[in-house]
Amino acid sequence: MAKIHEVAEAAGVSISTVSYALSGKRTISAETRRRIDDAVRELDYRPNAGARMLAGRRTNIFALTEPFRADTYAPAHMAFVLATSIAARRHDYDILLLTDEEASAGMRRVATSGLADGVIVLDVAPDDERVAVARLLKIPAVFVGVPTDHDGLVCVDLDFEQAASIAVDHLVDAGHRAIGFVGHPAEAYLRSNFPPRVRAGFEARAADRDVRVAIGSPAIGGSSRRAAESVHATVASLLEQGVTALVLHCDDTAHAAVTEELARRGLRVPADISLVSVGATFDTSAFHPPIDAVPLVPQASCDLAIDLAMRLLSEAPPEPGVHLIAPEYRDRGSVAAPPGHATTAG
Amino acid sequence: MAKIHEVAEAAGVSISTVSYALSGKRTISAETRRRIDDAVRELDYRPNAGARMLAGRRTNIFALTEPFRADTYAPAHMAFVLATSIAARRHDYDILLLTDEEASAGMRRVATSGLADGVIVLDVAPDDERVAVARLLKIPAVFVGVPTDHDGLVCVDLDFEQAASIAVDHLVDAGHRAIGFVGHPAEAYLRSNFPPRVRAGFEARAADRDVRVAIGSPAIGGSSRRAAESVHATVASLLEQGVTALVLHCDDTAHAAVTEELARRGLRVPADISLVSVGATFDTSAFHPPIDAVPLVPQASCDLAIDLAMRLLSEAPPEPGVHLIAPEYRDRGSVAAPPGHATTAG
DNA sequence: CACCAGCATCGAAGCGCTTCGATCAGCACC
DNA sequence: GGTGCTGATCGAAGCGCTTCGATGCTGGTG
Numbered sequence: 001m002a003k004i005h006e007v008a009e010a011a012g013v014s015i016s017t018v019s020y021a022l023s024g025k026r027t028i029s030a031e032t033r034r035r036i037d038d039a040v041r042e043l044d045y046r047p048n049a050g051a052r053m054l055a056g057r058r059t060n061i062f063a064l065t066e067p068f069r070a071d072t073y074a075p076a077h078m079a080f081v082l083a084t085s086i087a088a089r090r091h092d093y094d095i096l097l098l099t100d101e102e103a104s105a106g107m108r109r110v111a112t113s114g115l116a117d118g119v120i121v122l123d124v125a126p127d128d129e130r131v132a133v134a135r136l137l138k139i140p141a142v143f144v145g146v147p148t149d150h151d152g153l154v155c156v157d158l159d160f161e162q163a164a165s166i167a168v169d170h171l172v173d174a175g176h177r178a179i180g181f182v183g184h185p186a187e188a189y190l191r192s193n194f195p196p197r198v199r200a201g202f203e204a205r206a207a208d209r210d211v212r213v214a215i216g217s218p219a220i221g222g223s224s225r226r227a228a229e230s231v232h233a234t235v236a237s238l239l240e241q242g243v244t245a246l247v248l249h250c251d252d253t254a255h256a257a258v259t260e261e262l263a264r265r266g267l268r269v270p271a272d273i274s275l276v277s278v279g280a281t282f283d284t285s286a287f288h289p290p291i292d293a294v295p296l297v298p299q300a301s302c303d304l305a306i307d308l309a310m311r312l313l314s315e316a317p318p319e320p321g322v323h324l325i326a327p328e329y330r331d332r333g334s335v336a337a338p339p340g341h342a343t344t345a346g
Numbered sequence: 347m348a349k350i351h352e353v354a355e356a357a358g359v360s361i362s363t364v365s366y367a368l369s370g371k372r373t374i375s376a377e378t379r380r381r382i383d384d385a386v387r388e389l390d391y392r393p394n395a396g397a398r399m400l401a402g403r404r405t406n407i408f409a410l411t412e413p414f415r416a417d418t419y420a421p422a423h424m425a426f427v428l429a430t431s432i433a434a435r436r437h438d439y440d441i442l443l444l445t446d447e448e449a450s451a452g453m454r455r456v457a458t459s460g461l462a463d464g465v466i467v468l469d470v471a472p473d474d475e476r477v478a479v480a481r482l483l484k485i486p487a488v489f490v491g492v493p494t495d496h497d498g499l500v501c502v503d504l505d506f507e508q509a510a511s512i513a514v515d516h517l518v519d520a521g522h523r524a525i526g527f528v529g530h531p532a533e534a535y536l537r538s539n540f541p542p543r544v545r546a547g548f549e550a551r552a553a554d555r556d557v558r559v560a561i562g563s564p565a566i567g568g569s570s571r572r573a574a575e576s577v578h579a580t581v582a583s584l585l586e587q588g589v590t591a592l593v594l595h596c597d598d599t600a601h602a603a604v605t606e607e608l609a610r611r612g613l614r615v616p617a618d619i620s621l622v623s624v625g626a627t628f629d630t631s632a633f634h635p636p637i638d639a640v641p642l643v644p645q646a647s648c649d650l651a652i653d654l655a656m657r658l659l660s661e662a663p664p665e666p667g668v669h670l671i672a673p674e675y676r677d678r679g680s681v682a683a684p685p686g687h688a689t690t691a692g
Numbered sequence: 693c694a695c696c697a698g699c700a701t702c703g704a705a706g707c708g709c710t711t712c713g714a715t716c717a718g719c720a721c722c
Numbered sequence: 723g724g725t726g727c728t729g730a731t732c733g734a735a736g737c738g739c740t741t742c743g744a745t746g747c748t749g750g751t752g
Contacts, residue, residue, distance in 0.1 A: 050399025
């Protein structure tokens with residue numbers, strides 16, 4: 001718990017010189033800097049956080065609001081929290097956790113008490129209550145996810161339409177003319193904004209490419225046996241409609257249920273049926289068989305979110321708006337030409 | 347962003363009077379207090395966090411280290427993080443998140459920069475690297491979980507031995523004389539300290555009560571089909587050894603696999619076989635059938651941890667040591683007398 | 693060689709709060 | 723009516739840092 005005063009003394013310079021040496025905001029001679037660095041190391045000096053906040057009008061803290069509701073899918077949310085934390089640390093920022101209990105009140109609290117320089121909003125719902133709060137805040141906010149009313153907000157998200165388009169393109173390019181879609185259970189289309197965007201992107205691109213589609217949504221989510229049966233029924237219905245490929249936009253349990261049902265029917269991937277996963281946060285290469293994916297990468301979203309937050313604190317803040325991340329296709333060998341399709345070049 | 351100065355002015359008192367009114371550290375007349383409260387509300391005043399830290403030598407922040415490793419079981423960990431946050435807020439404390447990336451370095455950093463008043467250590471491993479760091483810290487640390495070498499540390503945990511004992515007692519009291527144990531996969535017994543404690547408690551109590559035991563550990567964890575098959579095999583082996591009841595200490599997927607296997611064999615719970623879950627963080631009443639449990643309740647652990655942390659900051663800090671939480675039995679109707687057992691009173 | 697630019701450094705004024713040590717009025721007591 | 727309380731309030735001194743505005747030097751320029 002050495003203080004800047006002691007460092008200055010040890011290095012034989014004034015307090016302000018130490019401060020400038022550490023912040024780099026004024027030029028310091030190489031020799032002086034060396035002596036200061038030595039003293040800092042020797043004394044294990046670290047500026048007092050409170051004093052720094054008070055004098056510097058920067059807290060080096062971002063508040064992170066993540067509802068952590070009981071009904072949320074833990075692994076994905078954990079991945080986003082972790083990714084945000086990692087991204088923040090790269091800029092020497094810490095993360096202060098705000099949970100559901102006081103999502104809105106907490107945002108106000110940290111903003112008006114000057115505890116955080118900005119807030120990162122995770123697990124954004126279409127009609128998120130945090131939107132209104134963010135607009136009134138005197139510190140910047142970045143949303144990871146896009147609420148329905150996002151006017152004036154800074155949002156980050158995967159370009160889900162584009163992700164679905166890419167998936168369709170790959171399948172059509174491989175020769176498929178009828179593609180099925182395994183979506184989330186219906187309630188997810190109310191609670192989140194991206195499932196409809198994926199489906200819309202899927203349908204739009206399929207129409208563009210002039211291929212037939214079949215849409216299926218399991219009735220039940222989660223990991224119970226009934227949920228799996230619901231997926232099996234969905235797959236069955238899709239297959240009856242003659243599709244030769246499936247685009248999956250659902251949770252990991254549903255992915256597993258799909259591959260299971262295909263295996264049970266003796267359908268080989270990709271020889272008999274092709275598979276592409278869209279918007280997954282989990283590792284689709286761990287399935288049997290591994291599945292091609294256009295994934296939602298938490299680290300990519302959170303890196304951009306923190307980057308935007310940093311820029312919002314700078315002299316040249318970015319414009320509000322939705323910042324879409326370009327999706328990337330990951331080939332794992334689950335796509336091939338449909339059965340009986342003559343491979344042609346052009 | 348009103349300052350205390352403005353509040354004082356609005357209330358017609360001095361700055362120090364406002365401060366004392368808000369902290370309650372000196373007596374203030376009812377009339378003055380009312381005027382101050384009004385001014386605070388009117389101006390939406392909240393003390394500046396940085397200034398408060400600097401002057402008050404309290405940050406009102408606890409650092410929380412939670413590795414959030416890729417291989418960790420997300421829902422349970424999320425529950426502990428959430429529970430800690432809730433408990434901290436009850437004492438007007440915020441949570442600063444420290445992840446795996448810089449578990450040790452982060453602890454040192456927040457301690458020496460005075461960013462946190464204490465640290466809460468989650469997901470404790472037997473040979474946790476954070477143990478050594480905690481011992482050197484100038485701020486208190488509370489471990490939720492018990493590392494092998496916990497000398498001089500303050501630790502909180504469920505009394506797992508006792509939890510297993512209670513489960514055994516319930517089964518023996520119901521008339522069972524041969525009980526099977528479905529544990530975690532073997533690797534969990536190396537990575538965590540509580541699986542062996544549960545098993546030890548189970549075996550000790552069974553010996554005390556003079557009943558026969560059979561221990562089974564699935565070979566594989568996680569949620570894949572192979573893991574489920576491994577559980578099925580374990581159950582099969584246990585049943586062959588003639589047990590009439592099962593104590594479960596494993597993850598939710600394994601619980602589901604057990605009930606599934608029992609159903610497949612046409613065994614009814616509790617008529618044909620009794621079930622008790624020990625140390626689960628998930629809701630065992632959501633299974634089919636619901637399962638009796640001696641659960642590990644995150645909120646209980648975290649409430650105690652925060653309570654201890656608060657007391658470590660007080661004038662009368664508690665002694666180091668392991669603080670065990672008394673387990674409670676939750677009856678969900680999955681225990682009955684074994685088949686063919688004449689119900690006797692005494 | 694006087695002059696100015698630019699570099700390296702220093703001193704001091706805050707940042708907004710907490711808290712210590714007065715001060716002062718009112719009151720009881722002998 | 724002096725003395726000593728107690729209760730309510732105030733003033734001022736920090737807490738440890740950042741940053742503004744000097745100051746003193748060095749060296750190039752005309």
